Amino acid sequence: MKNSIYNFLLLLFKFQNRLFGEFWRSKAKPYFHKTSIYYARIRFLYRSINFIKYGKDCSLGKKVILNCPNLELGTHVTLRSYVQISGKGRLNIGDNTSINEYSIISCQKSITIGSNVMLAPYVYILDVDHKFKSINIPITQQGYTTGDVNIGDNVWIGTNTIITKGVTIGEGSIIGSNSVVTKNIAPFSIVAGSPAKLIRMRKKQ
DSSP: OHHHHHHHHHHHHHHHHHHHHHHIIIIIHHHHHHHHHHHHHHHHHHTGGGOSBOOTTOEEOTTOEEEOSEEEEOSSOEEOTTOEEEOSSEEEEOTTOEEOTTOEEEOSSEEEEOTTOEEOTTOEEESEEEOOOOSSSOGGGSOEEEOOEEEOTTOEEOTTOEEOTTOEEOTTOEEOTTOEEOSOBOTTEEEETTTTEEEEEOOOO
């Protein structure tokens, strides 16, 4: 008798789980996805005062930190949750570019990110570094050096990548996860490592 009740309850649970799963996939999940996009765009409009210029259909995730007074966005730019952007320099982000969770951009001079660029989570881009020439003065008191950072169109940057000052990444390049980019990257390159080195070139199909 106990086995029969157990089997019935197990069958009922499986049926309920399957029914709920189908409902989630067909109805609830698309609804929540559309709702989250709606709120992300409302959140962006609410904080639009942080941008000196921006295009349509931009969106902003939760708890994004914006401390950059010279920030320009193209159309359909996505800044996902917990992104941090700071510095007094000029930051330009092109159309259809997405910057994923927990990425940090420190802009003291000039950073340009092209169109259709994908930044994975935890990417760190900076155009500034500490001076450290003197051993008699604390590094914190020696000031900074800066160098423009330029990221071309259609670039894919993997998780945990660091891009240092003065670097240009050519269009169509792919930067592997956990890379440290300290030198210019030619267009359509695939690079990885610390420091990042060429793996191979992308070829036209």
